[in-house]
Amino acid sequence: MTSTSKAVELQLQVKQNAEELQDFMRDLENWEKDIKQKDMELRRQSGVPEEVNLPPIRNGNFRKKKKGKVKESSKKTKEENTKNRIKSYDYEAWSKLDVVSCSELDNAISVLSQNSEERGKSDCNLAIALNRNYAKAYARRGAARFALQKLEDAKKDYEKVLELEPNNFEATNELRKINQALTSKENAYPKGAAPVIASAEGEKKQVGEQQSRQQAILEKDLGNGFFKEGKYERAIECYTRGIAADGANALLPANRAMAYLKIEKYEEAERDCTQAISLDGSYSKAFARRGTARTFLGKINEARQDFETVLLLEPGNKQAVTELSKIKKELIEKGHWDDVFLDSTQRHNVVKPIDNPLPLGSTKPLKKVIIEETGNLIQTVDVPDSTTAAAPETAAGLASKKNSSQGDLLPSSDTPRAKVLKTEEISDTSALQPQVSLKQGGYPSPSEISRKVEQTPAQLVTSVLPPTPANSFQLESDFRQLKSSPDMLYQYLKQIEPSVYPKLFQKNLDPDVFNQIMRILHDFYMEKEKPSLIFEILQRLSELKRFDMAVMFMSEPEKKIARVLFKHIDKSGLKDDSVEELKKRYGG
Amino acid sequence: MSAFEKPQIIAHIQKGLNYTVFDCKWVPCSAKFVTMGNFARGTGVIQLYEIQHGELKLLREIEKAKPIKCGTFGAASLQQRYLATGDFGGNLHIWNLEAPDIPVYSVKGHKEIINTVDGIGGLGIGEGAPEIVTGSRDGTVKVWDPRQKDDPVANMEPVKGENKRDCWTVAFGNAYNQEERVVCAGYDNGDIKLFDLRNMSLRWETNIKNGVCSLEFDRKDISMNKLVATSLEGKFHVFDMRTQHPTKGFASVSEKAHKSTVWQVRHLPQNRELFLTAGGAGSLHLWKYEYPVQRSKKDPEGVDMGVAGSVSLLQNVTLSTQPISSLDWSPDKRGLCVCTSFDQMVRVLIVTKLKTV
Numbered sequence: 001m002t003s004t005s006k007a008v009e010l011q012l013q014v015k016q017n018a019e020e021l022q023d024f025m026r027d028l029e030n031w032e033k034d035i036k037q038k039d040m041e042l043r044r045q046s047g048v049p050e051e052v053n054l055p056p057i058r059n060g061n062f063r064k065k066k067k068g069k070v071k072e073s074s075k076k077t078k079e080e081n082t083k084n085r086i087k088s089y090d091y092e093a094w095s096k097l098d099v100v101s102c103s104e105l106d107n108a109i110s111v112l113s114q115n116s117e118e119r120g121k122s123d124c125n126l127a128i129a130l131n132r133n134y135a136k137a138y139a140r141r142g143a144a145r146f147a148l149q150k151l152e153d154a155k156k157d158y159e160k161v162l163e164l165e166p167n168n169f170e171a172t173n174e175l176r177k178i179n180q181a182l183t184s185k186e187n188a189y190p191k192g193a194a195p196v197i198a199s200a201e202g203e204k205k206q207v208g209e210q211q212s213r214q215q216a217i218l219e220k221d222l223g224n225g226f227f228k229e230g231k232y233e234r235a236i237e238c239y240t241r242g243i244a245a246d247g248a249n250a251l252l253p254a255n256r257a258m259a260y261l262k263i264e265k266y267e268e269a270e271r272d273c274t275q276a277i278s279l280d281g282s283y284s285k286a287f288a289r290r291g292t293a294r295t296f297l298g299k300i301n302e303a304r305q306d307f308e309t310v311l312l313l314e315p316g317n318k319q320a321v322t323e324l325s326k327i328k329k330e331l332i333e334k335g336h337w338d339d340v341f342l343d344s345t346q347r348h349n350v351v352k353p354i355d356n357p358l359p360l361g362s363t364k365p366l367k368k369v370i371i372e373e374t375g376n377l378i379q380t381v382d383v384p385d386s387t388t389a390a391a392p393e394t395a396a397g398l399a400s401k402k403n404s405s406q407g408d409l410l411p412s413s414d415t416p417r418a419k420v421l422k423t424e425e426i427s428d429t430s431a432l433q434p435q436v437s438l439k440q441g442g443y444p445s446p447s448e449i450s451r452k453v454e455q456t457p458a459q460l461v462t463s464v465l466p467p468t469p470a471n472s473f474q475l476e477s478d479f480r481q482l483k484s485s486p487d488m489l490y491q492y493l494k495q496i497e498p499s500v501y502p503k504l505f506q507k508n509l510d511p512d513v514f515n516q517i518m519r520i521l522h523d524f525y526m527e528k529e530k531p532s533l534i535f536e537i538l539q540r541l542s543e544l545k546r547f548d549m550a551v552m553f554m555s556e557p558e559k560k561i562a563r564v565l566f567k568h569i570d571k572s573g574l575k576d577d578s579v580e581e582l583k584k585r586y587g588g
Numbered sequence: 589m590s591a592f593e594k595p596q597i598i599a600h601i602q603k604g605l606n607y608t609v610f611d612c613k614w615v616p617c618s619a620k621f622v623t624m625g626n627f628a629r630g631t632g633v634i635q636l637y638e639i640q641h642g643e644l645k646l647l648r649e650i651e652k653a654k655p656i657k658c659g660t661f662g663a664a665s666l667q668q669r670y671l672a673t674g675d676f677g678g679n680l681h682i683w684n685l686e687a688p689d690i691p692v693y694s695v696k697g698h699k700e701i702i703n704t705v706d707g708i709g710g711l712g713i714g715e716g717a718p719e720i721v722t723g724s725r726d727g728t729v730k731v732w733d734p735r736q737k738d739d740p741v742a743n744m745e746p747v748k749g750e751n752k753r754d755c756w757t758v759a760f761g762n763a764y765n766q767e768e769r770v771v772c773a774g775y776d777n778g779d780i781k782l783f784d785l786r787n788m789s790l791r792w793e794t795n796i797k798n799g800v801c802s803l804e805f806d807r808k809d810i811s812m813n814k815l816v817a818t819s820l821e822g823k824f825h826v827f828d829m830r831t832q833h834p835t836k837g838f839a840s841v842s843e844k845a846h847k848s849t850v851w852q853v854r855h856l857p858q859n860r861e862l863f864l865t866a867g868g869a870g871s872l873h874l875w876k877y878e879y880p881v882q883r884s885k886k887d888p889e890g891v892d893m894g895v896a897g898s899v900s901l902l903q904n905v906t907l908s909t910q911p912i913s914s915l916d917w918s919p920d921k922r923g924l925c926v927c928t929s930f931d932q933m934v935r936v937l938i939v940t941k942l943k944t945v
Contacts, residue, residue, distance in 0.1 A: 024923065
């Protein structure tokens with residue numbers, strides 16, 4: 001290329017580019033005008049978007065189901081739930097396509113969608129869309145279609161299941177049933193699969209177990225079907241068979257309880273819920289249902305506790321919140337409004353233990369964790385500390401026991417530490433008198449008790465006698481811990497001076513605790529202690545702020561206990577006006 | 589191609605700003621664009637400009653509490669044209685620019701700064717629900733539906749114990765029908781992850797060794813075709829997204845473009861084979877992608893694998909001494925483009941001859 005042609009080219013280029021740019025600019029002017037007009041038009045529509053058929057919010061279905069899943073899964077804390085719930089958040093789980101969570105979702109579908117099979121079916125469709133190889137979803141859809149009498153479709157679904165899982169027992173069964181139904185053209189629902197089960201005898205035991213579990217799930221699904229149709233009795237039959245097949249499935253009794261609730265058999269419902277709870281202590285739905293059942297049974301206080309548990313397990317549960325407010329309203333109507341508020345505030349401080357069934361829970365005993373301000377302790381300590389000669393020994397013994405856990409034994413009572421502890425055990429001399437006098441009653445002296453106590457920890461680690469409680473929370477928790485050994489409870493109660501009751505309970509006399517104390521009085525004190533002591537305890541209890549409330553919640557057997565106690569006091573010749581008055585206050 | 593046939597990149601209008609500008613976006617169906625950034629006093633700012641006969645006119649200035657890092661119109665309808673922004677505090681807001689006092693939608697989506705945002709389902713681009721995806725320094729990528737308050741509709745975060753990587757860029761794609769949709773995210777360690785929103789699964793991941801600054805599909809609303817990823821150290825990669833090999837993934841071609849970080853890549857809305865990259869030294873490069881003769885071939889086992897094409901540089905120009913941090917093609921006018929740089933300048937560019945390329 002010569003230099004002249006280069007120059008010409010360059011010139012041409014410059015010229016062309018300039019033209020191009022000018023064209024563009026002109027174009028831009030025109031465009032500006034056009035687009036501004038278009039812009040104005042759009043603005044005049046004042047931001048009303050065109051009606052378009054938008055798809056639903058992503059994972060919206062999933063979100064709705066999520067709630068049910070949380071209830072079903074036996075996880076203790078909400079955090080844990082969220083962690084386990086959407087594994088799909090993390091990459092690894094995503095790449096594996098979380099079938100576990102799908103199965104949970106599926107569970108939720110079968111339990112939750114209590115509206116119609118149609119919905120169950122569509123849910124299954126969703127699950128299938130999520131994972132084409134998810135045999136369970138096919139099986140469920142098959143069940144739904146079966147219930148909808150779409151036999152051909154159901155058959156296809158089960159065949160698909162068999163294709164995916166050639167050994168699937170449920171599918172084989174169902175296919176057989178569908179074939180039967182197809183041939184006989186009977187519209188009857190399958191009458192349980194018991195005969196089929198029988199035909200499957202001779203298989204290995206493990207397989208049998210698995211089968212019975214599957215059978216239980218099958219029955220559950222069947223029951224859910226009946227439930228949705230409003231045939232509660234038939235649903236109950238199904239659930240009952242399911243429970244017989246697999247006693248460890250908490251869903252079955254819980255579902256049966258729901259059915260019982262529907263036909264207003266509240267006692268049965270309560271019993272079933274209790275069973276479900278014993279199988280899965282974190283199954284909030286069971287608590288909610290038991291709460292409902294108990295409300296109808298008039299066990300308002302227990303119902304309230306159930307709903308509070310629901311709230312603990314699942315903060316923000318709407319049903320629990322409304323039911324609780326209803327219960328509170330009821331209580332307020334009855335004039336116990338202060339009780340309502342005090343109680344609810346008190347509960348905030350306590351993290352309740354969850355009773356898991358033995359095979360599911362950890363082997364360690366669950367502890368109740370008490371959250372309290374340390375200032376409270378000091379408050380309870382400032383009790384007069386005039387002690388008798390016999391007392392320090394006891395105190396020291398107990399104190400040393402207390403401190404042994406911290407590693408520094410304090411055998412003598414002259415250190416300030418021991419003194420403080422001692423004041424917790426023994427409050428004042430006068431109150432101690434009856435206790436001292438009862439030594440002659442044949443029961444070992446306090447010091448002996450304490451020595452005994454010191455020996456026991458070595459043998460029975462679990463049943464260590466707790467120290468005297470500093471507040472009612474501690475007392476409640478200790479009571480719960482010692483529940484299994486009434487004897488320990490008795491000893492525990494005995495170390496609490498009746499005179500410190502007001503301080504100890506303040507405003508929080510729990511009816512449960514109250515009833516337990518009554519029982520201890522009945523079972524042990526009557527035999528081993530002086531009636532005057534019983535009388536004193538009863539009197540002190542009656543002075544507590546929430547005493548009337550607690551009495552109101554006494555059941556018939558508990559009232560009987562009270563009557564027996566007073567009879568005992570009467571017999572001992574303590575009969576006077578104050579006893580009569582007290583008796584009246586105890587509902588006698 | 590001889591020199592005079594090449595497209596030219598010309599700075600049509602330049603304007604200095606009194607704040608650090610992070611992002612700019614054309615308002616769809618208008619001669620307006622917004623710039624987003626932060627004032628020296630630490631507050632956030634959105635400015636709305638309009639081109640009027642070769643001049644820029646400031647129509648509106650909105651000051652907000654937190655510096656605004658990124659924005660998109662992608663999930664808004666043409667009638668509303670609401671701007672979704674992510675700020676330094678991790679908040680996702682959607683603003684009606686006509687009444688910007690209160691956000692139309694507001695959520696504290698992330699614990700840390702939202703680096704990047706992309707939208708889909710609005711403006712008639714992409715099938716399906718309007719959705720916004722945000723990527724943040726906290727390591728998470730979240731998908732939001734403006735119809736759902738408070739909670740994301742999908743959340744992609746590293747498993748517990750795995751290092752959290754700073755997510756620098758996100759992009760929607762594959763939205764060719766109501767169900768299909770993917771989100772691609774780029775991280776500071778060079779990871780690129782492709783999330784399938786329909787299956788809720790991680791579809792593909794790779795590492796390009798250097799931090800991923802910008803990602804873009806050539807089109808959001810077609811079955812995945814090409815993906816461009818730009819990185820620190822001046823390289824960019826073009827992935828052919830049509831054919832995914834079970835082990836090798838997607839075929840790609842990489843090119844060393846700028847001498848420094850490639851901050852941004854944007855495909856020309858009117859021609860998806862052309863894209864512009866913005867470099868750390870204030871330069872812009874216009875590229876053309878050429879497909880191979882055959883886009884897929886069989887590997888020895890008979891499995892399909894993709895074949896990458898080639899890229900050729902059409903034009904480059906240096907506009908500023910500071911990095912060009914954001915770039916946006918006008919969706920309505922071919923060859924019109926706006927970019928912002930860290931020397932606090934906004935420039936309206938004209939790229940000619942794009943029709944004939």
